[in-house]
Amino acid sequence: MTATSAAPAKNPRGRQLAALNPLEQLKAGHLPRRLVQLYLGLILYGVSMGLMVQGNLGLDPWDVLHSGITEHVNLSFGTVAIIVSFLVLLAWIPLKQWPGLGTISNAIVIGLVVDLTIALVDRPDALWVRIVFMTAGIVVNALAGAMYIGAQLGPGPRDGMMTGLVRRTGRSVRLVRTSIEVTVLAVGWLLGGVVGIGTVAYALAIGPLVHVLLPLFTVRLELGEARK
Template identity: 70%
Template sequence: MRETREVLQSTGRQLPRRLVQLYAGLALYGVSMALIVTSTLGNMPWDVLHQGLADRLDRSIGTVAIAVGALVLLAWLPLRQRPGLGTVSNVVVLGLVLDATLAVLPDPTSLPARAGFLVAGILLNGVATAAYIGVHLGPGPRDGLMTGLVRRTGRSVRLVRTSIEVAVVAVGWLLGGTLGIGTVLYAVAIGPLVQVLLPLLSVSPAGRPTRPAAAPLPRG
């Protein structure tokens, strides 16, 4: 009982820091999405779909990202996935910050400027991903879909994630979403970036430092 009480007290002390880090991470994630979209050199996989749908539906890409996130979250029901605060916050915050950032970002005209936006977006996305995953308040809806399918099908994480993202990118590209070198660079770089940064930004709910060996990656 004493150990349980100490764990609960420690968890309570860590909660403010976890909440601040969660929402800071989600906000930075939305900014990183906007930087990559503005570069026009190739979107993150799910943003290829978001942009394609936004163009066809005449809606903002942030609005579409929120709608897609909500629909993906509904797909958790048959998979018996349990959302957390971070899951629900992910659905709303990313789209709002994405639209707000796109409204104020200048349009880069030269290739070096566009490349700078792309690189900055990928690096910032790595920090943001590690920050919000590291507080252990629930995965993003798209990531939860992947892990739920892995559990239900028995297939590997790599196979399920690749299959989902190939399908998402293909549909998004057919709808007019931007697919390019940025999409490839993001896919190659984000894993190593998060692997390096996640141990530095992980906060144990019980207040103890964590050393996760691996973590699923959110996809916008």
């Protein structure tokens, strides 16, 4: 989903992710429900990241980058995630994309919540508990992603950069996403970020999980009203 005008993205079970500009997103109906779903999704996303950090069995590619950066600066994990989000948003300028409410909220809320989760949840010693943290983190991450994407109030900074590059270059989503994630994973690993079985599990599970969950949380919009 992008914040620019384009053909709507097909979604399983007949649902669609509409391509709307930021104003159209706010005018597309069901706003109270979509706002609740957006912010609940972002909060759960931050919690899922915190669980994976505390599980210490490996992170998703972007979080490997965040954890690698924290090895070299005196900043919290969440603060680094927020800074990286706004740096990524700078890449939207040449891509001629406009951030929506969900985009800016994504950049801020997730970082705040992941720091709160890390502060409140101790890192366990027992391996089985760490595996539970990792597994719960992946499942909750997929649920949270489906919720905030399905609210259709603007993509996250990283997803928006990916879809913008797809639109600009004409390359496939798979190629662009893989190229971005391999790059950030490599840079994060070189900086000392946490790579492990959780990184592999996330890569294998997140796509199928979101594929199943996204149709359940995609809100049908009133597109006629939005474009008046």
